[in-house]
Protein backbone atom coordinates (compact mmCIF):
# COMPACT_ATOMS: atom_id res chain seq x y z
CA UNK A 1 0.00 0.00 0.00
CA UNK A 2 1.22 3.41 -1.01
CA UNK A 3 1.86 6.30 1.34
CA UNK A 4 0.26 9.64 0.63
CA UNK A 5 -0.52 12.84 2.51
CA UNK A 6 -3.75 12.26 4.46
CA UNK A 7 -4.86 15.81 3.60
CA UNK A 8 -4.31 15.41 -0.14
CA UNK A 9 -7.24 15.19 -2.59
CA UNK A 10 -7.77 12.43 -5.14
CA UNK A 11 -10.10 11.68 -8.02
CA UNK A 12 -10.97 7.99 -7.81
CA UNK A 13 -13.85 7.96 -10.29
CA UNK A 14 -14.76 10.17 -13.22
CA UNK A 15 -17.18 9.86 -16.15
CA UNK A 16 -19.00 11.83 -18.79
CA UNK A 17 -21.87 11.14 -21.14
CA UNK A 18 -21.42 11.72 -24.84
CA UNK A 19 -22.18 15.34 -25.55
CA UNK A 20 -24.92 16.03 -28.08
CA UNK A 21 -28.67 16.23 -28.15
CA UNK A 22 -30.89 14.04 -25.99
CA UNK A 23 -34.54 14.53 -26.86
CA UNK A 24 -35.61 11.60 -24.67
CA UNK A 25 -33.71 12.54 -21.49
CA UNK A 26 -33.58 15.55 -19.23
CA UNK A 27 -30.50 17.11 -17.65
CA UNK A 28 -31.00 15.14 -14.43
CA UNK A 29 -31.19 11.81 -16.26
CA UNK A 30 -27.86 12.68 -17.86
CA UNK A 31 -26.44 13.77 -14.50
CA UNK A 32 -27.60 10.50 -12.92
CA UNK A 33 -25.95 8.44 -15.67
CA UNK A 34 -22.67 10.30 -15.26
CA UNK A 35 -22.85 10.00 -11.45
CA UNK A 36 -23.52 6.25 -11.57
CA UNK A 37 -20.69 5.76 -14.07
CA UNK A 38 -18.30 7.79 -11.91
CA UNK A 39 -19.18 5.75 -8.81
CA UNK A 40 -18.81 2.50 -10.77
CA UNK A 41 -15.42 3.73 -11.95
CA UNK A 42 -14.49 4.46 -8.31
CA UNK A 43 -15.81 1.11 -7.06
CA UNK A 44 -18.14 2.84 -4.59
CA UNK A 45 -21.92 3.22 -4.31
CA UNK A 46 -24.16 6.10 -3.29
CA UNK A 47 -24.19 4.60 0.22
CA UNK A 48 -20.50 5.55 0.52
CA UNK A 49 -20.92 9.17 -0.58
CA UNK A 50 -20.89 11.77 2.21
CA UNK A 51 -21.62 14.95 0.25
CA UNK A 52 -23.14 15.68 -3.17
CA UNK A 53 -22.57 18.95 -5.01
CA UNK A 54 -24.24 19.42 -8.38
CA UNK A 55 -24.56 22.23 -10.87
CA UNK A 56 -26.30 23.27 -14.05
CA UNK A 57 -26.73 26.68 -15.59
CA UNK A 58 -30.06 26.48 -17.40
CA UNK A 59 -31.57 23.95 -14.98
CA UNK A 60 -30.22 25.56 -11.79
CA UNK A 61 -33.63 26.63 -10.52
CA UNK A 62 -34.76 23.00 -10.63
CA UNK A 63 -32.07 22.04 -8.09
CA UNK A 64 -30.09 19.35 -9.88
CA UNK A 65 -28.48 17.86 -6.73
CA UNK A 66 -31.82 16.87 -5.22
CA UNK A 67 -33.26 15.82 -8.58
CA UNK A 68 -30.27 13.55 -9.19
CA UNK A 69 -30.54 12.05 -5.68
CA UNK A 70 -34.06 10.92 -6.54
CA UNK A 71 -32.62 9.05 -9.53
CA UNK A 72 -29.56 7.48 -7.90
CA UNK A 73 -30.28 7.19 -4.18
CA UNK A 74 -31.74 9.38 -1.42
CA UNK A 75 -29.38 8.79 1.48
CA UNK A 76 -30.02 12.03 3.34
CA UNK A 77 -26.50 13.44 2.90
CA UNK A 78 -25.87 17.17 2.45
CA UNK A 79 -26.75 18.08 -1.13
CA UNK A 80 -25.73 21.45 -2.54
CA UNK A 81 -26.37 23.22 -5.83
CA UNK A 82 -23.85 25.60 -7.33
CA UNK A 83 -24.18 28.08 -10.17
CA UNK A 84 -21.08 29.82 -11.47
CA UNK A 85 -21.51 30.38 -15.21
CA UNK A 86 -19.31 28.14 -17.35
CA UNK A 87 -17.22 27.36 -14.25
CA UNK A 88 -20.24 25.68 -12.60
CA UNK A 89 -18.98 22.09 -12.87
CA UNK A 90 -15.49 23.00 -11.72
CA UNK A 91 -17.00 24.91 -8.81
CA UNK A 92 -18.95 21.79 -7.82
CA UNK A 93 -15.71 19.78 -7.72
CA UNK A 94 -14.02 22.51 -5.74
CA UNK A 95 -16.88 22.60 -3.26
CA UNK A 96 -16.49 18.86 -2.66
CA UNK A 97 -12.75 19.40 -2.18
CA UNK A 98 -13.47 22.13 0.36
CA UNK A 99 -15.85 19.90 2.33
CA UNK A 100 -13.15 17.22 2.46
CA UNK A 101 -10.46 19.71 3.47
CA UNK A 102 -12.78 21.06 6.16
CA UNK A 103 -13.08 17.56 7.58
CA UNK A 104 -16.83 17.28 7.06
CA UNK A 105 -16.48 14.45 4.58
CA UNK A 106 -13.80 12.08 3.33
CA UNK A 107 -15.55 11.20 0.06
CA UNK A 108 -17.85 13.28 -2.12
CA UNK A 109 -19.56 13.31 -5.49
CA UNK A 110 -19.62 16.28 -7.89
CA UNK A 111 -21.97 16.35 -10.88
CA UNK A 112 -22.43 18.86 -13.69
CA UNK A 113 -25.34 18.53 -16.09
CA UNK A 114 -27.02 20.63 -18.75
CA UNK A 115 -29.72 20.54 -21.37
CA UNK A 116 -29.51 23.28 -23.97
CA UNK A 117 -31.13 21.74 -27.01
CA UNK A 118 -31.02 24.02 -30.01
CA UNK A 119 -31.29 27.22 -28.02
CA UNK A 120 -28.93 28.94 -30.40
CA UNK A 121 -25.35 29.90 -29.89
CA UNK A 122 -26.27 33.43 -28.92
CA UNK A 123 -28.53 32.29 -26.12
CA UNK A 124 -30.17 35.66 -26.26
CA UNK A 125 -32.99 35.65 -28.75
CA UNK A 126 -35.03 37.73 -26.32
CA UNK A 127 -32.58 40.62 -26.45
CA UNK A 128 -34.38 42.38 -29.27
CA UNK A 129 -35.20 46.04 -29.48
CA UNK A 130 -37.93 47.43 -27.26
CA UNK A 131 -40.05 50.43 -28.10
CA UNK A 132 -41.53 53.22 -26.05
CA UNK A 133 -42.14 54.28 -23.32
CA UNK A 134 -38.57 55.42 -23.08
CA UNK A 135 -37.60 55.76 -19.44
CA UNK A 136 -34.14 55.60 -17.90
CA UNK A 137 -33.72 52.40 -15.87
CA UNK A 138 -31.01 51.15 -13.53
CA UNK A 139 -27.77 52.78 -12.47
CA UNK A 140 -26.69 53.44 -16.05
CA UNK A 141 -30.02 55.06 -16.93
CA UNK A 142 -30.55 52.74 -19.89
CA UNK A 143 -33.53 53.87 -21.97
CA UNK A 144 -33.77 50.94 -24.42
CA UNK A 145 -31.85 47.72 -25.08
CA UNK A 146 -28.37 48.67 -26.23
CA UNK A 147 -27.26 45.49 -28.01
CA UNK A 148 -26.31 46.46 -31.55
CA UNK A 149 -26.53 50.18 -30.73
CA UNK A 150 -23.67 50.54 -28.24
CA UNK A 151 -21.58 47.67 -29.55
CA UNK A 152 -22.18 44.07 -28.52
CA UNK A 153 -22.27 42.42 -25.12
CA UNK A 154 -23.14 38.90 -26.24
CA UNK A 155 -20.66 36.07 -25.96
CA UNK A 156 -19.52 35.72 -29.57
CA UNK A 157 -18.72 39.41 -29.67
CA UNK A 158 -17.16 39.60 -26.22
CA UNK A 159 -14.72 36.79 -27.00
CA UNK A 160 -14.04 38.15 -30.48
CA UNK A 161 -13.19 41.52 -28.97
CA UNK A 162 -11.01 39.86 -26.33
CA UNK A 163 -9.07 38.13 -29.10
CA UNK A 164 -8.77 41.25 -31.22
CA UNK A 165 -7.60 43.20 -28.18
CA UNK A 166 -4.74 40.69 -27.93
CA UNK A 167 -4.10 40.98 -31.67
CA UNK A 168 -3.79 44.73 -31.26
CA UNK A 169 -1.21 44.38 -28.51
CA UNK A 170 0.95 41.64 -30.03
CA UNK A 171 2.44 40.94 -33.44
CA UNK A 172 1.63 37.93 -35.55
CA UNK A 173 -1.95 37.42 -34.45
CA UNK A 174 -4.86 37.65 -36.86
CA UNK A 175 -7.81 35.86 -38.43
CA UNK A 176 -5.58 33.03 -39.69
CA UNK A 177 -4.04 32.29 -36.28
CA UNK A 178 -7.47 32.22 -34.65
CA UNK A 179 -8.73 29.92 -37.40
CA UNK A 180 -5.81 27.53 -36.90
CA UNK A 181 -6.99 26.98 -33.32
CA UNK A 182 -10.33 25.68 -34.59
CA UNK A 183 -8.65 23.62 -37.30
CA UNK A 184 -6.59 21.90 -34.58
CA UNK A 185 -9.49 21.19 -32.23
CA UNK A 186 -11.71 19.81 -34.99
CA UNK A 187 -8.82 17.56 -36.07
CA UNK A 188 -8.37 16.35 -32.49
CA UNK A 189 -12.08 15.58 -32.10
CA UNK A 190 -11.93 12.82 -34.70
CA UNK A 191 -10.26 10.61 -32.06
CA UNK A 192 -12.86 11.30 -29.35
CA UNK A 193 -16.00 9.14 -29.55
CA UNK A 194 -17.67 11.24 -26.83
CA UNK A 195 -17.42 14.49 -28.82
CA UNK A 196 -20.58 16.11 -30.21
CA UNK A 197 -18.86 16.64 -33.58
CA UNK A 198 -16.03 14.43 -34.85
CA UNK A 199 -15.19 16.00 -38.18
CA UNK A 200 -11.96 17.47 -39.47
CA UNK A 201 -11.88 20.70 -41.53
CA UNK A 202 -9.19 22.38 -43.61
CA UNK A 203 -8.02 25.86 -42.66
CA UNK A 204 -9.78 27.20 -45.75
CA UNK A 205 -13.02 25.56 -44.66
CA UNK A 206 -12.71 27.07 -41.18
CA UNK A 207 -12.00 30.55 -42.56
CA UNK A 208 -14.63 30.26 -45.26
CA UNK A 209 -17.47 29.17 -42.99
CA UNK A 210 -20.33 31.55 -42.19
CA UNK A 211 -18.99 34.60 -40.36
CA UNK A 212 -20.65 34.91 -36.94
CA UNK A 213 -18.64 37.58 -35.17
CA UNK A 214 -15.42 38.54 -36.95
CA UNK A 215 -12.92 36.96 -36.63
CA UNK A 216 -14.92 33.93 -35.41
CA UNK A 217 -16.70 31.93 -38.11
CA UNK A 218 -19.29 29.25 -37.33
CA UNK A 219 -16.55 26.61 -37.06
CA UNK A 220 -14.76 28.79 -34.51
CA UNK A 221 -17.75 28.92 -32.12
CA UNK A 222 -18.70 26.08 -29.77
CA UNK A 223 -22.07 24.42 -30.35
CA UNK A 224 -24.86 24.17 -27.78
CA UNK A 225 -25.70 20.72 -26.55
CA UNK A 226 -26.73 18.40 -23.74
CA UNK A 227 -24.55 16.32 -21.47
CA UNK A 228 -23.26 15.58 -18.02
CA UNK A 229 -20.07 14.65 -16.21
CA UNK A 230 -19.32 13.53 -12.66
CA UNK A 231 -16.42 12.70 -10.39
CA UNK A 232 -15.81 11.05 -7.02
CA UNK A 233 -13.19 12.75 -4.84
CA UNK A 234 -11.61 11.35 -1.65
CA UNK A 235 -9.07 12.45 0.92
CA UNK A 236 -5.62 10.89 0.97
CA UNK A 237 -6.51 9.28 4.27
CA UNK A 238 -9.65 7.68 2.84
CA UNK A 239 -7.73 6.54 -0.23
CA UNK A 240 -5.31 4.55 1.94
CA UNK A 241 -8.16 2.29 3.03
CA UNK A 242 -9.31 1.57 -0.51
CA UNK A 243 -8.54 -1.33 -2.84
CA UNK A 244 -5.12 -1.43 -4.53
CA UNK A 245 -6.66 -1.00 -7.95
CA UNK A 246 -8.53 2.13 -6.84
CA UNK A 247 -5.28 3.53 -5.46
CA UNK A 248 -3.36 2.69 -8.62
CA UNK A 249 -5.88 4.50 -10.81
CA UNK A 250 -6.32 7.47 -8.45
CA UNK A 251 -5.39 10.88 -9.86
CA UNK A 252 -4.10 13.54 -7.50
CA UNK A 253 -5.68 17.01 -7.44
CA UNK A 254 -2.52 19.04 -6.93
CA UNK A 255 -4.21 22.41 -7.33
CA UNK A 256 -7.81 23.61 -7.18
CA UNK A 257 -8.23 27.34 -7.75
CA UNK A 258 -11.14 29.70 -8.25
CA UNK A 259 -10.86 33.39 -9.12
CA UNK A 260 -13.15 36.25 -10.10
CA UNK A 261 -12.45 39.52 -11.92
CA UNK A 262 -10.16 41.91 -10.13
CA UNK A 263 -10.71 45.54 -11.11
CA UNK A 264 -9.15 46.31 -14.48
CA UNK A 265 -9.70 49.17 -16.91
CA UNK A 266 -10.90 46.88 -19.70
CA UNK A 267 -13.39 45.30 -17.33
CA UNK A 268 -15.36 48.53 -17.42
CA UNK A 269 -16.61 47.96 -20.91
CA UNK A 270 -16.68 44.20 -21.21
CA UNK A 271 -15.68 41.18 -19.11
CA UNK A 272 -11.91 40.93 -18.91
CA UNK A 273 -11.35 37.22 -19.50
CA UNK A 274 -7.58 37.39 -19.17
CA UNK A 275 -6.65 38.89 -15.81
CA UNK A 276 -8.55 36.39 -13.67
CA UNK A 277 -7.18 33.53 -15.78
CA UNK A 278 -3.63 34.80 -15.29
CA UNK A 279 -4.21 35.12 -11.56
CA UNK A 280 -5.66 31.62 -11.34
CA UNK A 281 -2.74 30.15 -13.30
CA UNK A 282 -0.15 31.73 -11.01
CA UNK A 283 -1.97 30.38 -7.95
CA UNK A 284 -2.40 26.91 -9.47
CA UNK A 285 1.25 26.52 -10.48
CA UNK A 286 2.30 27.58 -6.99
CA UNK A 287 -0.17 25.25 -5.25
CA UNK A 288 0.91 22.28 -7.34
CA UNK A 289 4.59 23.16 -7.34
CA UNK A 290 4.81 22.71 -11.10
CA UNK A 291 5.60 25.00 -14.02
CA UNK A 292 3.98 25.25 -17.46
CA UNK A 293 6.87 23.18 -18.84
CA UNK A 294 5.78 20.24 -16.68
CA UNK A 295 2.33 20.02 -18.31
CA UNK A 296 1.79 17.04 -20.60
CA UNK A 297 -1.66 18.19 -21.67
CA UNK A 298 -4.09 21.05 -21.10
CA UNK A 299 -7.86 21.20 -21.51
CA UNK A 300 -8.71 24.91 -21.65
CA UNK A 301 -11.86 26.92 -22.23
CA UNK A 302 -12.11 27.31 -26.02
CA UNK A 303 -15.71 28.53 -26.15
CA UNK A 304 -14.50 30.51 -29.18
CA UNK A 305 -11.25 30.10 -31.12
CA UNK A 306 -10.22 33.61 -30.10
CA UNK A 307 -10.49 32.58 -26.44
CA UNK A 308 -8.15 29.61 -26.77
CA UNK A 309 -5.44 31.66 -28.42
CA UNK A 310 -5.28 34.28 -25.68
CA UNK A 311 -5.34 31.60 -22.98
CA UNK A 312 -2.06 30.15 -24.35
CA UNK A 313 -0.55 33.36 -23.05
CA UNK A 314 -2.76 33.72 -19.95
CA UNK A 315 -1.80 30.21 -18.78
CA UNK A 316 1.88 30.73 -19.50
CA UNK A 317 1.99 28.02 -22.16
CA UNK A 318 3.79 30.31 -24.64
CA UNK A 319 6.23 33.17 -24.37
CA UNK A 320 4.57 36.44 -23.29
CA UNK A 321 2.89 37.91 -26.37
CA UNK A 322 3.78 34.82 -28.38
CA UNK A 323 0.44 33.08 -28.83
CA UNK A 324 0.43 33.68 -32.59
CA UNK A 325 3.77 32.03 -33.09
CA UNK A 326 2.75 29.24 -30.67
CA UNK A 327 -0.15 28.15 -32.90
CA UNK A 328 1.81 28.86 -36.11
CA UNK A 329 4.52 26.41 -35.06
CA UNK A 330 1.98 23.76 -34.11
CA UNK A 331 2.87 23.73 -30.41
CA UNK A 332 -0.65 23.00 -29.08
CA UNK A 333 -1.35 20.11 -31.49
CA UNK A 334 -1.50 16.65 -29.93
CA UNK A 335 2.02 15.89 -31.19
CA UNK A 336 3.32 19.37 -30.29
CA UNK A 337 5.09 20.92 -27.31
CA UNK A 338 2.01 21.23 -25.07
CA UNK A 339 -1.03 19.36 -26.39
CA UNK A 340 -4.09 21.55 -25.86
CA UNK A 341 -7.67 20.29 -26.08
CA UNK A 342 -6.91 16.82 -27.40
CA UNK A 343 -10.57 16.03 -26.58
CA UNK A 344 -11.58 18.33 -29.43
CA UNK A 345 -12.25 21.12 -26.97
CA UNK A 346 -15.54 22.90 -26.54
CA UNK A 347 -15.43 23.74 -30.26
CA UNK A 348 -16.00 20.08 -31.23
CA UNK A 349 -16.66 18.11 -28.06
CA UNK A 350 -19.47 20.52 -27.20
CA UNK A 351 -20.24 22.79 -24.27
CA UNK A 352 -23.20 21.79 -22.10
CA UNK A 353 -22.37 24.58 -19.69
CA UNK A 354 -22.68 22.90 -16.29
CA UNK A 355 -20.95 19.72 -17.43
CA UNK A 356 -17.93 21.31 -19.09
CA UNK A 357 -15.82 21.88 -15.97
CA UNK A 358 -15.99 18.21 -15.00
CA UNK A 359 -15.73 16.88 -18.54
CA UNK A 360 -12.30 18.47 -18.87
CA UNK A 361 -11.25 16.77 -15.61
CA UNK A 362 -12.47 13.50 -17.15
CA UNK A 363 -10.29 14.08 -20.20
CA UNK A 364 -7.10 14.89 -18.30
CA UNK A 365 -7.61 12.16 -15.66
CA UNK A 366 -8.24 9.58 -18.38
CA UNK A 367 -4.91 10.41 -20.05
CA UNK A 368 -3.07 10.37 -16.71
CA UNK A 369 -4.49 6.89 -16.09
CA UNK A 370 -3.30 5.81 -19.53
CA UNK A 371 -6.85 4.90 -20.50
CA UNK A 372 -7.56 7.37 -23.31
CA UNK A 373 -7.39 4.80 -26.11
CA UNK A 374 -6.69 6.15 -29.60
CA UNK A 375 -6.21 9.70 -28.37
CA UNK A 376 -3.89 8.83 -25.45
CA UNK A 377 -1.03 11.26 -24.88
CA UNK A 378 1.70 8.72 -24.12
CA UNK A 379 3.32 8.94 -20.71
CA UNK A 380 1.21 11.85 -19.49
CA UNK A 381 1.90 12.53 -15.80
CA UNK A 382 0.73 16.14 -15.21
CA UNK A 383 -2.22 17.96 -16.77
CA UNK A 384 -4.24 21.13 -16.35
CA UNK A 385 -7.91 21.98 -16.74
CA UNK A 386 -9.21 25.53 -17.15
CA UNK A 387 -12.74 26.91 -17.41
CA UNK A 388 -13.92 30.45 -17.63
CA UNK A 389 -17.43 31.74 -17.13
CA UNK A 390 -18.34 35.28 -18.06
CA UNK A 391 -19.06 37.59 -15.21
CA UNK A 392 -16.47 36.27 -14.44
CA UNK A 393 -15.44 33.02 -12.78
CA UNK A 394 -12.28 31.10 -13.58
CA UNK A 395 -11.33 27.69 -12.21
CA UNK A 396 -8.09 25.81 -12.77
CA UNK A 397 -7.22 22.32 -11.60
CA UNK A 398 -3.83 20.63 -11.92
CA UNK A 399 -3.92 16.84 -11.86
CA UNK A 400 -1.07 14.37 -11.41
CA UNK A 401 -0.80 10.68 -12.05
CA UNK A 402 -0.61 8.41 -9.04
CA UNK A 403 3.04 7.83 -8.16
CA UNK A 404 2.69 4.08 -7.75
CA UNK B 405 -41.14 70.72 -28.30
CA UNK B 406 -39.14 67.61 -29.09
CA UNK B 407 -37.61 65.88 -26.06
CA UNK B 408 -34.30 64.11 -26.55
CA UNK B 409 -33.29 61.35 -24.17
CA UNK B 410 -29.74 59.99 -24.04
CA UNK B 411 -29.73 56.17 -24.36
CA UNK B 412 -27.60 55.94 -21.21
CA UNK B 413 -26.94 58.43 -18.43
CA UNK B 414 -23.24 58.75 -19.22
CA UNK B 415 -24.00 60.38 -22.57
CA UNK B 416 -24.56 64.09 -22.04
CA UNK B 417 -26.52 65.81 -24.80
CA UNK B 418 -27.77 69.02 -23.20
CA UNK B 419 -24.57 70.99 -23.70
CA UNK B 420 -23.15 72.66 -26.79
CA UNK B 421 -21.92 69.37 -28.15
CA UNK B 422 -22.51 65.81 -26.93
CA UNK B 423 -19.89 64.16 -24.75
CA UNK B 424 -19.38 61.12 -22.54
CA UNK B 425 -19.18 61.66 -18.81
CA UNK B 426 -17.23 59.39 -16.47
CA UNK B 427 -18.04 58.86 -12.81
CA UNK B 428 -14.62 59.05 -11.17
CA UNK B 429 -13.63 57.78 -7.72
CA UNK B 430 -12.47 60.62 -5.48
CA UNK B 431 -9.90 58.39 -3.83
CA UNK B 432 -8.26 56.34 -6.61
CA UNK B 433 -9.38 58.03 -9.86
CA UNK B 434 -10.91 54.82 -11.25
CA UNK B 435 -13.28 55.97 -13.99
CA UNK B 436 -16.69 54.39 -14.57
CA UNK B 437 -19.39 54.81 -17.19
CA UNK B 438 -22.73 55.14 -15.40
CA UNK B 439 -23.26 55.71 -11.70
CA UNK B 440 -21.79 53.58 -8.92
CA UNK B 441 -22.55 52.93 -5.25
CA UNK B 442 -18.95 52.25 -4.32
CA UNK B 443 -15.67 52.05 -6.20
CA UNK B 444 -14.97 48.53 -7.46
CA UNK B 445 -11.26 49.20 -7.28
CA UNK B 446 -10.87 50.68 -3.78
CA UNK B 447 -14.27 50.61 -2.10
CA UNK B 448 -14.58 54.34 -1.40
CA UNK B 449 -18.04 55.84 -1.83
CA UNK B 450 -17.63 59.36 -3.17
CA UNK B 451 -17.25 60.30 -6.81
CA UNK B 452 -17.00 63.26 -9.13
CA UNK B 453 -17.81 63.64 -12.81
CA UNK B 454 -15.30 64.08 -15.60
CA UNK B 455 -15.96 65.01 -19.22
CA UNK B 456 -14.21 62.43 -21.39
CA UNK B 457 -12.33 63.30 -24.57
CA UNK B 458 -14.19 62.66 -27.82
CA UNK B 459 -11.19 61.25 -29.68
CA UNK B 460 -9.53 57.89 -29.33
CA UNK B 461 -8.28 54.82 -31.14
CA UNK B 462 -9.81 51.42 -31.86
CA UNK B 463 -8.32 49.06 -29.27
CA UNK B 464 -10.42 46.11 -30.41
CA UNK B 465 -13.35 45.36 -32.63
CA UNK B 466 -15.65 42.67 -33.92
CA UNK B 467 -18.05 42.60 -36.85
CA UNK B 468 -21.32 41.00 -35.85
CA UNK B 469 -23.02 39.07 -38.65
CA UNK B 470 -25.48 37.01 -36.64
CA UNK B 471 -27.75 38.63 -34.05
CA UNK B 472 -31.34 38.60 -32.84
CA UNK B 473 -33.78 39.20 -35.73
CA UNK B 474 -34.63 42.76 -34.64
CA UNK B 475 -31.00 43.88 -34.73
CA UNK B 476 -29.69 44.97 -38.15
CA UNK B 477 -26.48 43.21 -39.22
CA UNK B 478 -23.68 43.42 -39.98
CA UNK B 479 -22.55 46.01 -37.49
CA UNK B 480 -19.16 46.87 -36.04
CA UNK B 481 -18.64 46.87 -32.27
CA UNK B 482 -15.50 48.67 -31.12
CA UNK B 483 -13.63 49.10 -27.87
CA UNK B 484 -12.29 52.62 -28.09
CA UNK B 485 -9.33 53.73 -25.98
CA UNK B 486 -10.10 57.41 -25.42
CA UNK B 487 -7.29 59.90 -25.08
CA UNK B 488 -6.38 59.82 -21.41
CA UNK B 489 -6.97 56.11 -21.01
CA UNK B 490 -10.67 55.39 -20.43
CA UNK B 491 -12.13 52.65 -22.63
CA UNK B 492 -15.66 52.71 -24.00
CA UNK B 493 -17.65 50.27 -26.12
CA UNK B 494 -19.85 51.43 -28.99
CA UNK B 495 -20.76 50.88 -32.63
CA UNK B 496 -18.43 52.11 -35.33
CA UNK B 497 -20.60 54.02 -37.81
CA UNK B 498 -19.90 55.75 -41.11
CA UNK B 499 -17.53 52.97 -42.11
CA UNK B 500 -18.12 49.82 -44.22
CA UNK B 501 -18.49 46.82 -41.86
CA UNK B 502 -15.62 44.73 -43.18
CA UNK B 503 -12.06 43.98 -42.03
CA UNK B 504 -10.64 45.90 -44.98
CA UNK B 505 -12.06 49.16 -43.63
CA UNK B 506 -11.90 48.62 -39.87
CA UNK B 507 -8.47 48.29 -38.32
CA UNK B 508 -6.86 48.12 -34.91
CA UNK B 509 -5.38 51.44 -33.90
CA UNK B 510 -7.48 53.54 -36.30
CA UNK B 511 -8.33 57.03 -35.05
CA UNK B 512 -12.00 57.60 -34.27
CA UNK B 513 -14.16 60.27 -32.73
CA UNK B 514 -17.50 60.50 -30.99
CA UNK B 515 -20.74 61.04 -32.86
CA UNK B 516 -24.41 60.71 -31.98
CA UNK B 517 -27.39 59.36 -33.86
CA UNK B 518 -31.10 58.82 -33.33
CA UNK B 519 -31.69 55.27 -32.09
CA UNK B 520 -35.48 55.43 -31.83
CA UNK B 521 -38.44 57.80 -31.52
CA UNK B 522 -42.03 57.52 -30.32
CA UNK B 523 -45.27 59.18 -31.47
CA UNK B 524 -44.99 62.00 -28.94
CA UNK B 525 -41.75 63.13 -30.52
CA UNK B 526 -39.41 61.74 -27.87
CA UNK B 527 -36.15 60.76 -29.52
CA UNK B 528 -33.57 58.39 -28.05
CA UNK B 529 -30.06 59.59 -28.83
CA UNK B 530 -27.26 57.01 -28.95
CA UNK B 531 -23.54 57.52 -29.40
CA UNK B 532 -21.07 55.85 -31.69
CA UNK B 533 -17.70 56.52 -33.22
CA UNK B 534 -16.68 57.48 -36.75
CA UNK B 535 -13.25 57.26 -38.38
CA UNK B 536 -11.55 60.57 -37.68
CA UNK B 537 -10.62 61.22 -41.30
CA UNK B 538 -14.28 61.23 -42.24
CA UNK B 539 -15.28 64.02 -39.92
CA UNK B 540 -18.31 63.92 -37.66
CA UNK B 541 -21.25 63.06 -39.85
CA UNK B 542 -24.12 60.59 -39.79
Ligand SMILES: [Zn+2]
Pocket residue numbers: 429430431432433434443444445446447448
Ligand atom coordinates in the same frame (compact mmCIF):
# COMPACT_ATOMS: atom_id res chain seq x y z
ZN1 LIG C 1 -11.53 54.06 -5.97
